[in-house]
Amino acid sequence: MExxxxxxxxxxxxxxxxxxxxxxxxxxxxAPCKILIVTIDPLLASLNxxxxxxxxxxxxxxxxxxxxNEPSFSDFNNLLGSIRGFAPDTVIGIGGGSxxxxxxxxxxxxxxxxxxxxxxxxGNLKQRNKKLICAPATAGTGSEASPNAILVDDxxxxxxxxxxxxxxxxxxxxxxLLTISVPPAITAATGLDALTHCLEGYTNKFxxxxxxxxxxxxxxxxxANIVTAVxxxxxxxxxxxxxxxxxxxxxxxxxxxxxxxxxxxxxxxxLFHLAHGLSNALLLPYVMQYNLSAAPKKYAExxxxxxxxxxxxxxxxxLKGIEKIREIIRECGIPAKLSDLNIPEDAIPQMAEDAMKVxxxxxxxxxxxxxxxxIEIYKSAY
Numbered sequence: 001m002e003x004x005x006x007x008x009x010x011x012x013x014x015x016x017x018x019x020x021x022x023x024x025x026x027x028x029x030x031a032p033c034k035i036l037i038v039t040i041d042p043l044l045a046s047l048n049x050x051x052x053x054x055x056x057x058x059x060x061x062x063x064x065x066x067x068x069n070e071p072s073f074s075d076f077n078n079l080l081g082s083i084r085g086f087a088p089d090t091v092i093g094i095g096g097g098s099x100x101x102x103x104x105x106x107x108x109x110x111x112x113x114x115x116x117x118x119x120x121x122x123g124n125l126k127q128r129n130k131k132l133i134c135a136p137a138t139a140g141t142g143s144e145a146s147p148n149a150i151l152v153d154d155x156x157x158x159x160x161x162x163x164x165x166x167x168x169x170x171x172x173x174x175x176x177l178l179t180i181s182v183p184p185a186i187t188a189a190t191g192l193d194a195l196t197h198c199l200e201g202y203t204n205k206f207x208x209x210x211x212x213x214x215x216x217x218x219x220x221x222x223x224a225n226i227v228t229a230v231x232x233x234x235x236x237x238x239x240x241x242x243x244x245x246x247x248x249x250x251x252x253x254x255x256x257x258x259x260x261x262x263x264x265x266x267x268x269x270x271l272f273h274l275a276h277g278l279s280n281a282l283l284l285p286y287v288m289q290y291n292l293s294a295a296p297k298k299y300a301e302x303x304x305x306x307x308x309x310x311x312x313x314x315x316x317x318x319l320k321g322i323e324k325i326r327e328i329i330r331e332c333g334i335p336a337k338l339s340d341l342n343i344p345e346d347a348i349p350q351m352a353e354d355a356m357k358v359x360x361x362x363x364x365x366x367x368x369x370x371x372x373x374x375i376e377i378y379k380s381a382y
Contacts, residue, residue: 142250
């Protein structure tokens with residue numbers, strides 16, 4: 001089945017150690033304006049000189065650190081209400097995926113007549129008038145390069161996606177050094193989330209050769225460096241390679257997007273508040289095993305990207321790739337089973353029903369996943 005290749009990449013991309021200094025210089029060269037920075041408390045100390053320099057050069061800066069967990073509609077509406085009086089011209093997100101997703105939506109919604117509920121889904125957001133800049137502080141979600149923002153809807157506790165070209169930032173500044181302070185558990189979960197973006201983009205039913213280039217290289221970079229980044233967080237080379245892999249994973253999200261792993265991981269987040277990256281990492285090998293029969297050649301190529309040597313058949317090579325993923329997960333200290341996280345087994349039918357609502361991702365999976373299939377995958381992961 002043919003699907004048009006549509007690409008909306010950020011207008012400008014800077015990937016460099018010290019990228020925030022470059023962002024500061026770039027902003028100072030433009031006319032002073034009002035800037036909202038959405039970030040997190042642990043980053044405030046390292047942003048001090050950045051915000052001070054902007055203020056010295058005539059910029060009005062307001063900081064918001066209200067987003068601490070995976071955000072909900074009400075978190076977003078509260079933030080939007082609190083900054084309406086400030087009326088920023090530019091919104092900068094500096095943080096993990098939740099912070100970037102919120103920054104993207106704030107830039108779009110601050111003067112939009114559409115309500116949040118009206119823009120949920122694919123292509124419903126019709127505008128963004130404020131400048132949007134993203135700087136990721138984790139190597140994981142790829143949100144800085146994607147048209148996606150994910151929020152939990154308080155009304156039904158389901159994760160909802162807002163997907164629109166208007167959510168792609170005008171400029172992205174990736175500084176791998178910002179990820180140095182990220183603790184091992186978060187480094188592991190976010191890195192494996194990024195690996196899943198690349199892997200699901202590559203094995204996608206609607207995969208595209210243009211995106212496969214990014215996906216393959218992203219898998220190669222993350223696969224070879226994630227364990228080092230987790231075990232030796234100050235290793236700048238490993239951090240840099242994982243940050244680049246995460247960015248490449250972000251490039252996969254708009255044109256192709258993710259599939260079964262992400263669809264099945266959403267209920268773990270909404271029902272049990274499991275971190276998004278952790279739930280993806282945990283489910284990844286089980287969904288790969290399920291999908292293998294539908295795309296043995298693609299999964300064999302995944303194994304090659306992860307550093308495995310080819311076997312006599314694609315199926316055997318692909319199996320080595322699944323084993324390699326299990327090994328990476330183990331070495332990163334990620335739990336291997338749902339039962340390790342005290343998820344009750346009797347929640348599986350509800351999780352499967354909730355996963356079935358994420359058809360925008362399930363339709364991309366190389367092998368169809370029905371309700372009974374979803375139950376079996378969860379059981380295998382239990």
